[in-house]
Amino acid sequence: MSFEDDIEELEAAEDFLQYFELEYDPSVVHVNRLHILQRFHDYISKGASHMPEDEDSRKQVYRQLLARAYQDFVDSDAQTEKVFKVFKMGEPQTVFVSLGDIQT
Numbered sequence: 001m002s003f004e005d006d007i008e009e010l011e012a013a014e015d016f017l018q019y020f021e022l023e024y025d026p027s028v029v030h031v032n033r034l035h036i037l038q039r040f041h042d043y044i045s046k047g048a049s050h051m052p053e054d055e056d057s058r059k060q061v062y063r064q065l066l067a068r069a070y071q072d073f074v075d076s077d078a079q080t081e082k083v084f085k086v087f088k089m090g091e092p093q094t095v096f097v098s099l100g101d102i103q104t
Helices: 003-009 013-019 026-046 055-075
Strands: none
Touching: 003 055, 013 026, 013 055, 026 055
């Protein structure tokens, strides 16, 4: 199997961490698994144009990016890191809609 095939088979954050042989605290992953995977994806996307062609080198870069994504949530939390849009939104806004603007 190729590296890409291996990656396609992984589902949970724990699967990725184990595949890349990274030590992790299950309690950190349990609370932040989706955030870690999304941050990992974001890091890969940002560096996509600079990704090595060689499979072993690319695997090493992915390993480093996953370790970085995991560490983000060891050192911080989901609300601070704001990975998902819901955390990036500001305070609720009050919007006025007049009755004349409502059509049935």
